Amino acid sequence: xxxxxxxxxxxxVLRGGVLxxxxxxxxxxxxxxxxxxxxxxxxxxxxxxxxxxxxxxxxGELLFQGQALATRSQKEAYRRRVTMVFQQPLxxxxxxxxxxxxxxxxxGVPGPERTRRVLEVARRxxxxxxxxxxxxxxxxxxxxxxxxxxxxAIGPEIxxxxxxxxxxxxxxxxxxxxDLAAALRSTGTTAVLATHDRMEALQLADRLAVMRQGRxxxxxxxxxxxxQPVDEFVAEFVGMETVLEGLVLxxxxxxxxxxxxxxxxxxxGSPALGETVLLGLRPENVTLADHAxxxxxxxxxxxxxxxxxAPRGPYFKVELDCGFWVAAFVTPHSLEALRLAPGRAxxxxxxxxxxxxxxxx
Amino acid sequence: xGLVWEGIKKAAELLWTLDPEVLGxxxxxxxxxxxxxxxxLAVGGAAGMALALxxxxxxxxxxxxxxxxxxxxxxxxxxxxxxxxxxxxxLGFLEILYTPSAIxxxxxxxxxxxxxxxxxxxxxxxxxxxxxQILSLGASRxxxxxxxxxxxxxxxxxxxxxxxxxxxxxxGASIMVGGNIQGSTRVLTTATVMEAGKGNFxxxxxxxxxxxxxxxxxxxxxxHIQQRDRPR
Numbered sequence: 001x002x003x004x005x006x007x008x009x010x011x012x013v014l015r016g017g018v019l020x021x022x023x024x025x026x027x028x029x030x031x032x033x034x035x036x037x038x039x040x041x042x043x044x045x046x047x048x049x050x051x052x053x054x055x056x057x058x059x060g061e062l063l064f065q066g067q068a069l070a071t072r073s074q075k076e077a078y079r080r081r082v083t084m085v086f087q088q089p090l091x092x093x094x095x096x097x098x099x100x101x102x103x104x105x106x107x108g109v110p111g112p113e114r115t116r117r118v119l120e121v122a123r124r125x126x127x128x129x130x131x132x133x134x135x136x137x138x139x140x141x142x143x144x145x146x147x148x149x150x151x152x153a154i155g156p157e158i159x160x161x162x163x164x165x166x167x168x169x170x171x172x173x174x175x176x177x178x179d180l181a182a183a184l185r186s187t188g189t190t191a192v193l194a195t196h197d198r199m200e201a202l203q204l205a206d207r208l209a210v211m212r213q214g215r216x217x218x219x220x221x222x223x224x225x226x227x228q229p230v231d232e233f234v235a236e237f238v239g240m241e242t243v244l245e246g247l248v249l250x251x252x253x254x255x256x257x258x259x260x261x262x263x264x265x266x267x268x269g270s271p272a273l274g275e276t277v278l279l280g281l282r283p284e285n286v287t288l289a290d291h292a293x294x295x296x297x298x299x300x301x302x303x304x305x306x307x308x309x310a311p312r313g314p315y316f317k318v319e320l321d322c323g324f325w326v327a328a329f330v331t332p333h334s335l336e337a338l339r340l341a342p343g344r345a346x347x348x349x350x351x352x353x354x355x356x357x358x359x360x361x
Numbered sequence: 362x363g364l365v366w367e368g369i370k371k372a373a374e375l376l377w378t379l380d381p382e383v384l385g386x387x388x389x390x391x392x393x394x395x396x397x398x399x400x401x402l403a404v405g406g407a408a409g410m411a412l413a414l415x416x417x418x419x420x421x422x423x424x425x426x427x428x429x430x431x432x433x434x435x436x437x438x439x440x441x442x443x444x445x446x447x448x449x450x451x452l453g454f455l456e457i458l459y460t461p462s463a464i465x466x467x468x469x470x471x472x473x474x475x476x477x478x479x480x481x482x483x484x485x486x487x488x489x490x491x492x493x494q495i496l497s498l499g500a501s502r503x504x505x506x507x508x509x510x511x512x513x514x515x516x517x518x519x520x521x522x523x524x525x526x527x528x529x530x531x532x533g534a535s536i537m538v539g540g541n542i543q544g545s546t547r548v549l550t551t552a553t554v555m556e557a558g559k560g561n562f563x564x565x566x567x568x569x570x571x572x573x574x575x576x577x578x579x580x581x582x583x584x585h586i587q588q589r590d591r592p593r
Contacts, residue, residue, distance in 0.1 A: 049493065052497055054493045054496060054497055076501065079496060079497065079499060080499040082497070083497050083498055083499070084493070084494070084497040086490050086493075086494055088488060088490060090488060090490060090491050090494040092508070092511075092512060093511075093512055102498055102508075103498040103499055106498055106499045106500050106504055107499055150498070151498075154498070154499065160497070
């Protein structure tokens with residue numbers, strides 16, 4: 001766990017003369033999963049391809065288990081010890097079994113050993129009954145399972161995953177996500193996953209790197225990134241859908257009061273008096289009620305009116321105008337019980353501990 | 362109608378008796394066209410794949426040139442090859458004009474752009490990331506090229522069929538550079554032209570029927586290879 005499986009130093013990738021990727025330093029520790037998260041076009045795929053030696057960087061170097069990958073033969077040898085799974089399954093036009101053994105065949109693994117390993121990964125990904133089927137006739141979920149199984153068959157020392165679930169429907173995605181998480185854990189495979197889905201990243205990864213415009217803006221454990229986003233971009237991206245700007249009125253004993261659009265919000269933290277700060281608030285931490293319930297420990301109560309309601313997976317996202325904007329997730333049950341509709345007056349409540357204070361540099 | 366009927370009867374007779382001259386012409390046509398197609402596949406297939414996988418300024422222009430070459434008129438090819446191979450021409454020292462080698466050369470020039478053009482399109486229609494997927498599974502450069510060719514095998518076989526169809530059926534270039542010399546450079550198409558010119562329509566019909574059957578047989582064999590492991 002302590003030594004890095006892969007290190008990147010000073011990576012730079014140019015496209016059409018423009019710098020599209022700039023990574024001063026990045027380490028992927030042995031046996032851990034690093035998730036690269038960020039919106040489309042933030043450079044996740046480019047970084048992944050560069051780390052997998054499928055794309056030549058304009059500058060910088062890669063070190064695999066402490067050894068620099070400098071020469072062509074070193075890179076080819078490295079490519080035989082790692083592998084990548086793409087967003088498209090990219091299966092070969094032959095049977096599933098032949099697809100699964102393709103990486104082993106390229107390595108000259110003898111037939112009986114290939115059959116054994118193919119069976120093993122097919123069982124792990126639940127596609128054993130599909131082995132004799134034509135790969136092109138599989139459904140999207142089955143094909144991506146086959147693609148993952150093909151990668152695991154090699155027994156890669158590092159696995160690169162580029163949005164492997166992006167093209168799948170939610171139930172298929174979740175089942176496969178669980179199987180992938182189990183496979184990564186039981187094999188202890190080092191992995192780098194690119195995704196724009198924070199839940200996927202939180203479920204699979206030990207560490208998260210948030211990317212924006214070809215740079216890593218924050219890297220840390222899931223809890224660090226979600227609870228202590230370094231800036232507004234990270235805060236919005238990791239799901240603090242409410243980001244408010246305010247002026248610090250009072251700050252004592254680790255608790256502060258911040259003026260936001262004429263209202264006072266209490267939060268944890270010790271900013272300086274008069275400092276302008278950002279407050280991050282995740283919608284799942286905001287509750288809605290008819291009246292301010294003073295019986296709870298929550299310190300922040302704000303009356304407001306419902307502006308918009310939109311479905312978000314199993315929940316509804318309700319946007320409130322409290323003089324500032326607040327988003328809350330509610331269950332379909334609460335939506336009905338509170339008779340929520342645009343224009344309805346309700347009270348939004350959240351704890352001071354739920355507010356994440358972001359101090360601007 | 363009588364003419365056609367006579368022709369068919371004559372054709373049946375020539376085929377049935379395995380007329381040595383007709384058999385010789387047929388086998389020679391087959392040999393020349395298969396050789397020319399094979400050389401074109403090696404040159405054109407490699408060029409098409411290389412072009413599909415590389416990026417350089419002027420690539421578009423080169424693709425346009427190849428696509429134009431797919432419709433190269435055989436007579437024009439014949440004319441230029443004749444000039445090149447003429448005794449005082451730049452390649453006159455080879456002394457191959459009016460020999461089978463000249464026909465193979467001309468037919469190769471005709472088939473190469475056809476095979477290159479279709480191979481190029483065949484590789485280009487594969488998903489762009491497939492090449493990277495193959496490399497990331499641990500393939501060397503050669504293994505990668507072979508696997509790409511296997512993935513594009515259907516359109517690549519179509520390229521071979523188009524190339525072979527183009528050369529077995531052309532007459533202009535073969536007559537110009539081969540000279541339709543009996544027992545040496547006479548192929549089915551040139552023999553058909555000659556017999557028809559002499560008014561021997563029965564023989565001409567017989568030869569053209571053989572040409573049709575031959576083309577069908579070769580394409581049927583290639584189609585069988587192409588479609589054999591396709592799921593229905």
